[in-house]
Amino acid sequence: MSAMSGIQSKFSSAINKRQSLLDIDTDALRLFDGIGDRLDDTFLETFADHWVISTRDNQLDSEVRTFLEASGKSVYWKRLDQHQKEDPTHLCGEEQTGAFLAKESGVNYEISFQSGYSQGIFLDQRENRKRVRAAMSEGKTLLNTFAYTGAFSVCAALGGAITTTLDLSQPYLDWAKRNMQANDIDPSQHYFCKGDTFHWLKRFAKQGRKFDGIILDPPTFSRDDKGKVFRVESHYDQLISLATQCLAEDGWILASTNCRKLSDSDFLELVKKGLPRSAKVKALPMPSEYTGESYLKSLWINH
Numbered sequence: 001m002s003a004m005s006g007i008q009s010k011f012s013s014a015i016n017k018r019q020s021l022l023d024i025d026t027d028a029l030r031l032f033d034g035i036g037d038r039l040d041d042t043f044l045e046t047f048a049d050h051w052v053i054s055t056r057d058n059q060l061d062s063e064v065r066t067f068l069e070a071s072g073k074s075v076y077w078k079r080l081d082q083h084q085k086e087d088p089t090h091l092c093g094e095e096q097t098g099a100f101l102a103k104e105s106g107v108n109y110e111i112s113f114q115s116g117y118s119q120g121i122f123l124d125q126r127e128n129r130k131r132v133r134a135a136m137s138e139g140k141t142l143l144n145t146f147a148y149t150g151a152f153s154v155c156a157a158l159g160g161a162i163t164t165t166l167d168l169s170q171p172y173l174d175w176a177k178r179n180m181q182a183n184d185i186d187p188s189q190h191y192f193c194k195g196d197t198f199h200w201l202k203r204f205a206k207q208g209r210k211f212d213g214i215i216l217d218p219p220t221f222s223r224d225d226k227g228k229v230f231r232v233e234s235h236y237d238q239l240i241s242l243a244t245q246c247l248a249e250d251g252w253i254l255a256s257t258n259c260r261k262l263s264d265s266d267f268l269e270l271v272k273k274g275l276p277r278s279a280k281v282k283a284l285p286m287p288s289e290y291t292g293e294s295y296l297k298s299l300w301i302n303h
């Protein structure tokens with residue numbers, strides 16, 4: 001048997017280290033985290049035994065390719081070029097032509113390799129999803145803004161909450177409904193709002209509508225349906241301030257960003273600008289398998 005190459009042994013050791021996180025309840029996980037696993041700009045995620053390798057390079061290192069081909073898994077390749085928004089491309093193993101389910105912390109999520117740049121769930125929010133589920137109970141209400149496929153809404157609904165899922169995109173709202181159904185939650189018992197978060201927050205505030213929990217996890221840059229630009233580094237304080245107007249007494253906000261331009265302390269300062277002085281803010285760490293760059297900043301805010 002030939003000796004394993006340096007790169008192959010880095011992959012094997014990274015995957016072995018994470019084995020304890022993969023169990024009957026979880027088959028979706030980051031398996032390799034770039035520089036944290038001693039290989040810059042290379043990331044591996046598994047979704048129900050289908051792998052996605054992400055690289056910044058347009059060329060795949062030959063040893064990485066050899067490792068992936070020998071794995072026998074169905075493997076897709078994603079280029080982390082900011083301007084690329086395409087589907088990941090099939091690299092080796094079985095092709096996955098339709099949507100399928102993956103599981104995280106006992107919750108099912110629909111995954112697709114044919115729906116653009118993202119596959120249906122951002123795995124770096126795993127611990128935050130657990131926190132949200134634990135913070136909810138029967139009859140509480142949750143507002144999930146910038147909801148994408150509604151993963152936070154599913155967790156809150158499983159925790160007993162009545163959820164409101166808000167996104168600009170109707171296809172993502174439909175996906176969120178399917179994610180609820182995949183967990184035996186009836187979407188007709190929940191609310192779905194299509195449109196801009198700022199618009200809806202102002203509307204809820206005017207109506208006096210309050211929520212026990214609010215999720216804010218916007219993209220770094222976005223343009224709403226009327227062309228108005230949102231940038232995390234310029235507008236997050238306004239977002240927080242509007243959200244606090246829709247927060248019930250004793251309510252909480254989970255505020256996240258993956259904006260790399262902002263340090264942890266920049267983000268904290270920006271968020272505090274939008275909050276009353278009395279608010280309590282706690283920083284939340286990334287999941288333990290993210291051993292590389294600590295890019296995701298999350299704050300738990302009590303009003």
Ligand SMILES: C[S@@+](CC[C@H](N)C(=O)[O-])C[C@H]1O[C@@H](n2cnc3c(N)ncnc32)[C@H](O)[C@@H]1O
Pocket residue numbers: 121122125145146147148149150151152166167168169172195196197198217218219222223224225230
């Ligand atoms: C980074 S994803 C959010 C991920 C999500 N929080 C999660 O954990 O799965 C960004 C989402 O925001 C939505 N979006 C972008 N701009 C928006 C806006 N102005 N109002 C509402 N949704 C918006 C996009 O359609 C996309 O689904």
